[in-house]
Amino acid sequence: MIRGNDANPGHLRGGDLTKLLHILFDSRSRRALVAVTLLVLGAVSACGSGAGKEILVDGSSTVFPISQAVAEEFRKERPDIQVPVGISGTGGGMKRFVTGGIDVADASRRIKDSEREEAAANGIEFTEFTIAYDGLSVVVNSSNDFVSCLTVDELKRIWEPGSNIKKWSQVRDGFPDKPLRLYGPDTDSGTFDYFTRVINGEEDASRSDYTASSDDNVLVQGVSGDPGGMGYFGFAYYTENREILNVLGVDGGSGCVKPTVSSINDGTYSPLSRPMFIYVNNAALQREHVLAFVTFYLKNAAELAEEVGFVGLPDSEYQSQLDELN
Amino acid sequence: MSSSKITTQNRQRSHNVRFWRVWRDRLFVFGFVMAIVVGILGLAALLFDVLIDGLPFLNLNFLSSYASRHPLESGILAPLAGTIWIVGLTALLTIPIGVGTAIYLEEFASKNRLNRLVELNIANLAGVPSVIYGLLGLAVFVQFLFNGSRNVTAGALTMTLLVLPIVVIASQEAIRAVPSSYRDAAFAMGANRWQVVKTVVLPQALPGMMSGIILALSRAIGESAPILIISSLVWVTFVPVSPDSKFTVLPLQIFNWISQPQHDFRGIAAAAIIVLLAVLLSMNGVAIWIRSKYQVRPEQ
Numbered sequence: 001m002i003r004g005n006d007a008n009p010g011h012l013r014g015g016d017l018t019k020l021l022h023i024l025f026d027s028r029s030r031r032a033l034v035a036v037t038l039l040v041l042g043a044v045s046a047c048g049s050g051a052g053k054e055i056l057v058d059g060s061s062t063v064f065p066i067s068q069a070v071a072e073e074f075r076k077e078r079p080d081i082q083v084p085v086g087i088s089g090t091g092g093g094m095k096r097f098v099t100g101g102i103d104v105a106d107a108s109r110r111i112k113d114s115e116r117e118e119a120a121a122n123g124i125e126f127t128e129f130t131i132a133y134d135g136l137s138v139v140v141n142s143s144n145d146f147v148s149c150l151t152v153d154e155l156k157r158i159w160e161p162g163s164n165i166k167k168w169s170q171v172r173d174g175f176p177d178k179p180l181r182l183y184g185p186d187t188d189s190g191t192f193d194y195f196t197r198v199i200n201g202e203e204d205a206s207r208s209d210y211t212a213s214s215d216d217n218v219l220v221q222g223v224s225g226d227p228g229g230m231g232y233f234g235f236a237y238y239t240e241n242r243e244i245l246n247v248l249g250v251d252g253g254s255g256c257v258k259p260t261v262s263s264i265n266d267g268t269y270s271p272l273s274r275p276m277f278i279y280v281n282n283a284a285l286q287r288e289h290v291l292a293f294v295t296f297y298l299k300n301a302a303e304l305a306e307e308v309g310f311v312g313l314p315d316s317e318y319q320s321q322l323d324e325l326n
Numbered sequence: 327m328s329s330s331k332i333t334t335q336n337r338q339r340s341h342n343v344r345f346w347r348v349w350r351d352r353l354f355v356f357g358f359v360m361a362i363v364v365g366i367l368g369l370a371a372l373l374f375d376v377l378i379d380g381l382p383f384l385n386l387n388f389l390s391s392y393a394s395r396h397p398l399e400s401g402i403l404a405p406l407a408g409t410i411w412i413v414g415l416t417a418l419l420t421i422p423i424g425v426g427t428a429i430y431l432e433e434f435a436s437k438n439r440l441n442r443l444v445e446l447n448i449a450n451l452a453g454v455p456s457v458i459y460g461l462l463g464l465a466v467f468v469q470f471l472f473n474g475s476r477n478v479t480a481g482a483l484t485m486t487l488l489v490l491p492i493v494v495i496a497s498q499e500a501i502r503a504v505p506s507s508y509r510d511a512a513f514a515m516g517a518n519r520w521q522v523v524k525t526v527v528l529p530q531a532l533p534g535m536m537s538g539i540i541l542a543l544s545r546a547i548g549e550s551a552p553i554l555i556i557s558s559l560v561w562v563t564f565v566p567v568s569p570d571s572k573f574t575v576l577p578l579q580i581f582n583w584i585s586q587p588q589h590d591f592r593g594i595a596a597a598a599i600i601v602l603l604a605v606l607l608s609m610n611g612v613a614i615w616i617r618s619k620y621q622v623r624p625e626q
Contacts, residue, residue, distance in 0.1 A: 058558055065586065068561045069395040075563055084572055086558035087582060101474060215585050217592075236587040308395055309587055 053289045058086035059093025059106030062190060062234060063276050065308040066132055067106050070297045073304065077296070081289050090190055094279075100124055103284035104294070107277040108134075108190035125282040129298065129321050132305035132312055135259035136195055136272040137238035139223055139245040140230045146175055149249035149256040152199060152271065158182070158230075160200045163207045168228070182210035183222040183231030189214060195232055198271040220245065232272075235259055236309025264311040276310065291325070298322050376603075380596030388597055392563045393579065397590035400583075402598050404562035408478065408573035409547060409605065411566045415482030416489065416546045417539070423486070424493030424542070425535060431494075432501040433523050445498075452491035459488045460552030468556060472570075479569040481556050488552060489542035496538020500531035529620065536617040540610050547606050550577035576602045 057067050064087050071083040088096065090107045097105035098119040111119075111128065119126060138155065140147060147168070150158075154172060158165050158180070168175040185192045187204065197203040211222055216233040223229040224244040238247050238259070249256035252270045263269040278297065284290045298321055302312025312318075383398075391401030427448075435441045463484030468476050471483075504527050512522045559574045560582040566573045576598055583595035 061582070061585070064560070064582075065395060068393075071561060071563075072395055082564055083561075084559045084563070085561035087554070087560050088558040092558070216587065217585060234587070240587040240589065304395075 053081045053287075055081060055083045055104065055284075055290055055293050056086075056102040057083060057104040057106060057278075058088050058096055058102045059104075060090040060108040060190060060276075061087040062090075062108040062134065063106035063131075063278070065236075066276065066301065066305045066310060067104075067278070067297075069304040069308050070293075070300060073300060074293055074296050078289070078292065081293070083293065089188070097126070097279055097281070098122060098124055100281065100283075103281050103290055105279040107279060108274070109193060110277065111279060126279050127282060127285065127324075129278050129280065129294070130275045130313060130317065131278055131297065131301045132276045132310040133264050133273050134276060134310055135235040135264035135269050136191060136232055136274060137235050137259050138230070138232045138248045138250060138272070139238055140248060141223055141225075141227050142244055142246050143227050144246055147171075147248060148246075149251055151251040152253070155199045155250070156201070159184075159196075159206055161205050161207055179228040181226055181229050182207075183219045183226075183229055184210050184212060185216065185219070185233060186212040186214045191216075191232070191234060194274045195272070234309070235264065235311065239309055261306065261311050265314065273311075276305075285325075295322065295325060298325070373603075376596045376599050379593055380598075380600045383590075383593045383597035384600060388594070389601070393561055397583075397586075397588060397594050400591075400594050402576065402579060402601060404565060405574045405576045405579040405598070406601060406605075407565040408557075408562070409576045409602070411478045411571075411573060412481050412485060412553075412575055413543055413547050413605075413609065415478060415569070416485040417543055419482060419486040420489055420493050420542060420546075421539060424490050424538075425497050427490075427494045428497030428501055428535075429523055429527075432498050433519065433527060448491050448494050452495060455551075456488055456549050457551045457555070459484055460555035462487065463552060463556050475570060476557050476559075476572060477570045478566050478573045481553055481573060481575075484552050484556055485546040485549065488549065489546050492542040492545065493535075493538050496541065497531065497535045500534025500538070501527055503534060504530040532620050533617040536613050540613045543609060543613075544606055547602065547609070548577055550575070550581050553578050554581070576605075 057071065064085060067085045071085055074081070074083060085106075086093070086102075090105075090109055093102065093105045094107065094111065094115045096102045098115050099122055111126075138150065150171070157163060158171060159182070165171060166180060167177055168180050169177045171180065184195070184206075187206075192206070193203050196206045200206060211219075213219055213222075216237045219231045219233050220237055220241050223231040224241065238245060247258055249258040250269070250272055251257070254268075254270075257263050257269050259269045259272070264273045267273065278294075280290070280294055285294065298318050302315070302318065305312050388401050389406065390403055391399065392403055393405075394400040431441065431445060463480060467480040467483045468474060472480055508526050508530065509522050512526045517525070553575050557572065557574055557578070559572060560578055562572065562574045564571075580595045580598045580602070583591040583598065586592075
């Protein structure tokens with residue numbers, strides 16, 4: 001780490017530091033330094049003139065692409081307003097939202113009672129908007145041709161805590177005696193929370209002997225490279241990789257339904273369709289530019305959400321939320 | 327008769343010993359070369375992979391536009407500017423504090439138990455996970471010092487805490503490597519302690535200190551975890567204009583792009599990695615240039 005020859009006895013060049021200072025601050029360098037400083041200051045003031053109104057958005061990294069898309073399009077209409085978007089996670093965003101630190105919270109789940117209480121204690125009133133759906137997709141390897149649909153009960157037997165299913169033949173009679181290996185989001189993920197709640201009946205209750213990752217692309221790699229693999233993640237990660245994955249239909253009691261834009265949109269892909277929310281501070285909504293942003297959000301959410309891999313709500317639901325807003 | 331037999335045996339044995347010594351020597355050299363090859367091959371594979379993925383996406387537009395939901399229209403202007411702000415401010419804060427701490431500990435502080443404890447603590451701080459510094463920065467700088475403002479200064483202060491131990495330890499080593507006879511000579515000429523430090527120790531230790539500073543700033547430029555906590559922003563459509571501006575940095579943008587489902591985002595993430603490497607290398611290039619310019623070459 002340290003250059004050894006520093007220790008070697010050598011001839012001393014005293015005043016090297018002063019020399020260094022001289023080089024940095026001799027007259028020519030000083031003039032250059034002044035020029036650069038002026039240039040930077042000029043650039044800064046040129047950029048700085050745009051500093052106007054700001055809307056702070058933070059929260060779920062799952063909802064992020066939708067909010068980014070909306071902010072990007074909104075900026076074209078209202079370039080005077082800055083809308084920086086963060087990815088603190090649903091919980092992290094909520095923590096800032098209930099103390100009034102941000103105007104809009106992205107959330108991949110409903111606000112918790114504890115967060116509601118905290119907001120009330122801080123005098124924060126808010127409005128909840130549902131902006132899009134995500135269809136959690138259960139996928140298997142593309143070479144898997146014996147399974148095209150699983151019931152909620154079968155999914156539960158595979159994923160519930162203490163499950164000892166290690167082979168496909170244990171899932172259903174008639175399936176081959178091939179190993180079954182599982183891939184899923186890690187326990188911090190909102191996808192994990194939702195899946196365990198609707199499939200296993202209790203939030204966060206899941207077997208733990210599966211390959212977990214916070215990066216869904218890692219799960220895609222895992223399932224697509226493992227002939228006996230099975231996993232679940234957001235709809236966008238399936239649609240972007242449909243050539244290398246097989247998606248399974250899920251039978252929630254009324255027949256087998258595969259996740260598609262229309263089955264997620266009309267609610268027939270149940271129970272694995274989950275809503276995405278934004279929470280907006282009511283005090284912030286009183287400001288014209290925040291109201292304009294949220295209105296823009298609801299008017300364009302369907303189209304923009306589908307562009308980034310989510311599914312819009314039925315039009316009437318956006319309309320009723322817009323009515324509520326005005 | 328028997329004595330000459332013993333001599334031959336001895337000669338044979340010493341020949342065997344020498345033979346094995348030579349081979350053991352070669353074996354170790356081979357082992358060390360292989361150790362280097364593993365590291366270099368790993369780095370080469372990584373660079374090759376990043377260049378293949380990222381080069382097609384790298385153009386002037388990529389450097390001068392803001393992020394977008396369309397990967398091909400996306401750029402890194404905001405995170406690039408944020409990274410330069412963070413590294414610049416961190417350098418400004420870290421170098422005087424780190425070097426000052428090292429000078430005090432090595433040249434002025436008495437070697438008592440308290441100072442040994444301080445040194446031990448600094449060494450331990452170098453091993454604390456960066457997320458912890460992020461949480462500390464959020465509590466102390468953002469919430470307490472800046473009243474909730476998640477600005478570049480809070481980010482740079484957090485990074486300063488993170489990399490200070492590296493600068494302090496490296497600078498201490500560099501100062502220790504200055505032979506004490508130099509100091510004695512200067513004292514004998516009637517110099518006081520500060521004059522000795524200024525005219526003898528610092529110029530001698532400067533190259534070693536630069537190595538530590540390079541390492542420290544390289545670490546600061548690549549960290550994403552503390553910045554995720556301090557700033558959390560990945561969609562920013564402005565360049566930080568003052569120490570009080572909001573910001574994002576390249577590693578955070580790369581992290582966000584890599585986790586997107588659309589394939590092209592991985593391409594622009596690779597392109598952003600190339601830019602990050604370029605910033606890192608040019609920064610280090612300047613430091614290495616300063617170091618070699620002031621390296622004292624032992625005279626033959």
